[in-house]
Amino acid sequence: MxxxxxxxxxxxxxxxxxxxxxxxxxxxxxxEIHKGEILAIIGPNGAGxxxxxxxxxxxxxxxxxxxxxxxxxxxxxxxxHIAALGIARTFQNVALFKGMTVLDNIxxxxxxxMRSNFFSQGIYWGxxxxxxxxxxxxxxxxxxxxxxxxxxxxPAGMLPYGLQKRVELGRALAAxxxxxxxxxxxxxxxxxxxxxxxxxxxxxxxxxGTTIALIEHDMxxxxxxxxxxxxxxxxxxxxxxxxxxxxxxxxVIKAYLGTTAQK
Amino acid sequence: xxFAIEVAIGGLLVGVMYSLVALGFVLxxxxxxxxxxxxxxxxxxxxxxxxxxxxxxxxxxAILAGLVIMIALAIAIEAVVxxxxxxxxxxxxFMATIGLGFLLQGIGxxxxxxxxxxxxxxISDIPFKAWGLLISQFDLVxxxxxxxxxxxxVWFFQKxxxxxxxxxxxxxxxxxxxxxxxLRRAWAISWAIAGLVALVAGIMWGSRLGVxxxxxxxxxxxxxxxxxxxxxxxxxxxxxxxxxxxSENLAEVFLGPYVGGGIQTFFPYLLALVVLWFKPYGMFxxxxxxxx
Numbered sequence: 001m002x003x004x005x006x007x008x009x010x011x012x013x014x015x016x017x018x019x020x021x022x023x024x025x026x027x028x029x030x031x032e033i034h035k036g037e038i039l040a041i042i043g044p045n046g047a048g049x050x051x052x053x054x055x056x057x058x059x060x061x062x063x064x065x066x067x068x069x070x071x072x073x074x075x076x077x078x079x080x081h082i083a084a085l086g087i088a089r090t091f092q093n094v095a096l097f098k099g100m101t102v103l104d105n106i107x108x109x110x111x112x113x114m115r116s117n118f119f120s121q122g123i124y125w126g127x128x129x130x131x132x133x134x135x136x137x138x139x140x141x142x143x144x145x146x147x148x149x150x151x152x153x154x155p156a157g158m159l160p161y162g163l164q165k166r167v168e169l170g171r172a173l174a175a176x177x178x179x180x181x182x183x184x185x186x187x188x189x190x191x192x193x194x195x196x197x198x199x200x201x202x203x204x205x206x207x208x209g210t211t212i213a214l215i216e217h218d219m220x221x222x223x224x225x226x227x228x229x230x231x232x233x234x235x236x237x238x239x240x241x242x243x244x245x246x247x248x249x250x251x252v253i254k255a256y257l258g259t260t261a262q263k
Numbered sequence: 264x265x266f267a268i269e270v271a272i273g274g275l276l277v278g279v280m281y282s283l284v285a286l287g288f289v290l291x292x293x294x295x296x297x298x299x300x301x302x303x304x305x306x307x308x309x310x311x312x313x314x315x316x317x318x319x320x321x322x323x324x325a326i327l328a329g330l331v332i333m334i335a336l337a338i339a340i341e342a343v344v345x346x347x348x349x350x351x352x353x354x355x356x357f358m359a360t361i362g363l364g365f366l367l368q369g370i371g372x373x374x375x376x377x378x379x380x381x382x383x384x385x386i387s388d389i390p391f392k393a394w395g396l397l398i399s400q401f402d403l404v405x406x407x408x409x410x411x412x413x414x415x416x417v418w419f420f421q422k423x424x425x426x427x428x429x430x431x432x433x434x435x436x437x438x439x440x441x442x443x444x445x446l447r448r449a450w451a452i453s454w455a456i457a458g459l460v461a462l463v464a465g466i467m468w469g470s471r472l473g474v475x476x477x478x479x480x481x482x483x484x485x486x487x488x489x490x491x492x493x494x495x496x497x498x499x500x501x502x503x504x505x506x507x508x509x510s511e512n513l514a515e516v517f518l519g520p521y522v523g524g525g526i527q528t529f530f531p532y533l534l535a536l537v538v539l540w541f542k543p544y545g546m547f548x549x550x551x552x553x554x555x
Binding site: 057058059079080081083084088089091095096097098099100104105107108109111112114128132171172175 | 423424427428430431434435437438439440441442443444445446495
């Protein structure tokens with residue numbers, strides 16, 4: 001993205017610490033995710049990338065530090081409330097509802113947008129039905145968009161890995177999130193699948209205006225699609241900036257890209 | 264021949280009522296992945312509560328009060344039993360339900376007494392003749408009621424938003440949370456539904472067998488049904504219930520005399536054993552597919 005959007009933060013992470021026993025997963029990390037950008041979080045294995053996503057998403061609560069989303073304090077908010085604020089995510093090891101169809105999976109992603117509940121469904125069934133149809137349309141748009149029409153009725157657990165990842169992206173997008181966290185959306189994919197996913201990510205960002213933070217190992221993809229990059233190493237943030245700046249950052253090269261890149 | 268048909272019909276109608284008990288297990292298993300050992304005791308508890316309320320209230324109010332009790336119980340179970348065990352292995356939850364079963368039995372009998380009680384819900388047990396067949400009126404009403412409830416539940420789980428959310432919870436807790444489904448409420452709802460099923464089963468079986476401790480053993484009838492139908496399949500519970508009901512009745516009448524009778528109690532288990540050989544997930548159970 002070329003236009004400078006003034007660095008207006010949608011999410012602020014302030015001095016986050018997480019420890020598992022004696023292991024420090026995150027050691028005072030601060031960062032901002034700007035509205036409308038694609039931010040890549042990179043780092044070697046065990047750098048704390050997934051921990052960072054988990055703490056933003058409410059799976060873990062930090063032992064120290066704060067997280068603000070649109071100036072609301074997320075730090076100790078329960079997991080499912082954070083989803084309701086407009087933060088969706090995908091998982092490193094695909095966490096689909098395996099026994100449910102693709103359509104049902106994405107409908108569940110839409111859950112938060114629906115208003116009718118157990119009781120109103122019982123009392124005024126017409127409203128619930130109208131609503132169901134309206135949301136079904138939105139879900140069908142997501143399905144069309146991700147080009148998964150042909151597997152609509154297939155149980156998610158029976159799909160090949162690449163398609164499962166795509167369905168998971170669909171489930172996250174169905175909630176129309178303001179912030180989308182993608183944990184290695186392209187892991188284990190072949191080149192063609194990676195290009196497809198990269199295209200969907202860029203489209204989600206440009207057409208739907210979704211702010212995206214993604215963890216990814218494929219440097220080519222990271223440098224191509226992200227506006228900014230944050231680098232973690234052993235729970236510390238060791239660099240941030242545009243892909244160009246990261247490529248030339250001595251510390252990052254040493255810690256992450258390996259000594260061969262140094263020349 | 265007519266007699267055989269009568270026996271089969273009688274068995275099928277009883278089978279629907281078996282399905283009802285099995286359904287309680289299926290619902291809890293589908294939404295929390297736990298085999299609820301306390302389902303039989305919940306049935307007993309519901310029946311005891313109903314009989315207790317009947318001494319004070321008219322029938323429909325007593326049923327309503329019983330429903331309120333079962334919903335309150337579900338909320339309490341979520342808060343006291345399930346919440347502290349979040350993210351523990353399913354075996355821990357299973358053990359907790361064994362304890363819960365004893366607790367419900369004790370509390371129920373402590374409050375309402377251990378002596379057998381009759382439960383009259385005003386449906387006569389006099390058989391009537393239709394198309395030359397002798398059919399029990401009581402079984403017919405019980406079958407219709409159970410069948411209606413089963414259809415309502417199938418619809419609820421497959422089509423409604425809440426049902427979809429409950430299925431999602433049973434599939435993957437973390438993913439369900441990440442799309443904003445509150446686990447606690449989902450659990451409370453599914454236990455409340457299992458409580459409702461227990462209440463209906465308690466009414467039907469209680470008025471047929473009397474309300475006493477042995478009512479909780481009705482759960483034993485559900486086990487072969489769960490094995491036959493698959494523990495996570497609602498249609499499986501219904502069809503297997505029908506099979507068990509009809510086959511045990513037929514076996515008792517036609518095979519029983521050769522071996523001195525008493526086949527009825529173990530025949531369903533024999534049937535379940537045979538099914539296990541061929542279909543380890545039951546006839547309709549979801550086969551677990553794992554990528555390795």
